[in-house]
Structure formats: C-alpha cells, structure tokens
Amino acid sequence: MKRRPRRTIPATLTALVLLAACVLVAIVAIQLAIGRTPIISYRSVTGTLHSIHWNDTAPLIAGGTCALLGLLLLLAALLPGRPTVLPLTGDMDAGVTRRSLRHALQNTAATVDGVTRAKLKLGRRTIVARIRTDRTNTAGLTDAVRGALDQRLDQVAPLNRPAMKIQLRATRNAP
Template sequence: MKRRPRRTVPATLTALVLLAACVLITIVAIQLIMGQSSLIGYRSVTDTLHSTHWNDTAVLVAGGTLVLLGLLLLLAALLPGKPRVLPLSGDMDAGVTRRSLRHALQNTAASVDGVSRAKLKLGRRTIVARVRTDRTNTEGLTDAVRAAVDQHLDQVTPLTRPAMKVQLRTTRNAP
C-alpha cells in the first residue's frame, strides 16, 4: 500500500485554463449566432494571424512557453511523488501516514530527558531530527534521542526503515 499524492494543482490549473477558453469561445459563438457584435472580432483575429510570421519574437516566446508548460505538466504526471501512506511490515495490508509518523517520532524525540525542543523531517530514506537542549553537557544526548526514535520505529515497524540523523544544538554556551 503506497498511496501517492494526487496532482491536484496541475490538474486544476489545466482545467481552469481550458474552462476559460471554452467559456470565451461559447460567448463569441452565441454573440455571432444572435447577430450581435462579438467580444473578439473574427476578422481581427484572422488578420493578426495572417500577418504574423513563424520567426517573429512573439511566436517564438509563446511557443517556447507552451512547450515548457507542456513538459512541466508531463513531468508532474509521470514522476512519482512522495507516498502519503507508508506501508507497514507484516501480513496485513496496513500503513501509516507520513504526517502522523512524523508527529509521533517528533513527540518521542521531544520527550527525551534534556531535550527542550525537537523538530523532525521525514524524507524518503532518512529521518533528520533537529534537537535543541538547555544543557551545557550534551554527552550522550544524541544517542538517547536516536535510541528513543529507533525504539518507536521498532514498535511501528515500517516496511523500509529510514536512516536516522540527529543534529544537536545548545542554547547555552559551555563553560
């Protein structure tokens, strides 16, 4: 079970651009059917297109922009994002969301004696814990945080266990 993130932003932007184009074309078509003067004149559009050459700067910039936008949309559709649900090991098809795992591990790291604040970043293959302490003697604190987070990971049992990195900062200067 690896639920991937939905590509809602590129899909929404594409849908809005297509909707705007369809609404504009529909308005112009209805105005032409009713015999009114249209919002966009057919003759002005055709005259502009006939006078434009392929090597004009505006055509090259518009073409390059559209190609770049198309490639970005294609990459967004083909490249997988970070999975939202991480599979757990075992016989059942179960998983844990990245957000809840990150919060649980962050609370575990913050509960270690001597830690005043902990922030955790859960990457694809690594966990980076940024720990802050008020102690002047920080000996063994990174090992204690690593052991607490490892123990919590042993309880959760993710299918792939990420590597652990602990970064320690002190708020006080050592004497």
C-alpha cells in the same frame, strides 16, 4: 501499499485555463449568434494570425512556452511523487501516513529527558531530527534521542527504515 499523491495542482491549473478559454469562446459565439458585437472580433484575430509568419518571434515564443508547459505537465504526470502512505512490515496490507509517522517520532524525541524542543523532517530515505536543549552538558543526549527514535521505529515497523541524522543545539554554553 504505497499511495502516491494526487496531482491536483497541475490538473486544476490546466482545467482552469481550458475553462477560461471555453468560456471566452462561448461568450463570443453567443454574441455572434444574437447579432451583438463580440468582445473579441473574429476578423481582427484572423487578420492578425494571417499576417504572422512562422519564423517571427511571437510564434516562436508562444510555441516554446506551450511546449515547455506541456513537458512540465507530462513530467508531473509521469514522475512518482513522495508516497503519502508508507507501507508497514507484516502480513497485512497496512500503512502509516507520513504526517502521522513524523508526529509520532517528533513526540517521542520531545519526551527524552533534557530535550526542550524537537523538530523532525521526514525525507524519502532519512529522518533529520533537530533537537534543542537547555543543558550545558549535552553528552549522551544525541544517543538517548537516537535510542528513543529507534525504539519507536521498531514499534511502528515501517517497511523501509530511514536513516537518522540528529542535530543537537544547546541554548546555553558551558562555563
């Protein structure tokens, strides 16, 4: 079970651009059908398009922009995103969301004695824990946090266990 994120932003932007173009065409068509002067004159548009040559800068820029946007949309559709649900080990088809795993690990790191604040960043293959302490002697604190996080990961049991990197920052310096 690896649920991938939906590509809502590229799809929404594409839909909005197409909707705006369709609304503009519909408004001009309705205005022409009822005999009113259209917002955009059909003759001026066709006259402008007939006067432009393929090797002018405007068609080259417009074509390059359209090709670039099409390539970006194609890459957004084909490349896999970061999974939103991480699979768990076991016989059942079960998973945990990235957000839930990050919060569980962050709460576990924050409960270690001596930790005043813990922030976790859950990457594709790594967990980066930024730990802050008020202690002047920080010996063994990173090992305690690493042990607590390892124990919590053993309880959750993700299919692919991420590597851990712990960054410790003491707010007070030793005298």
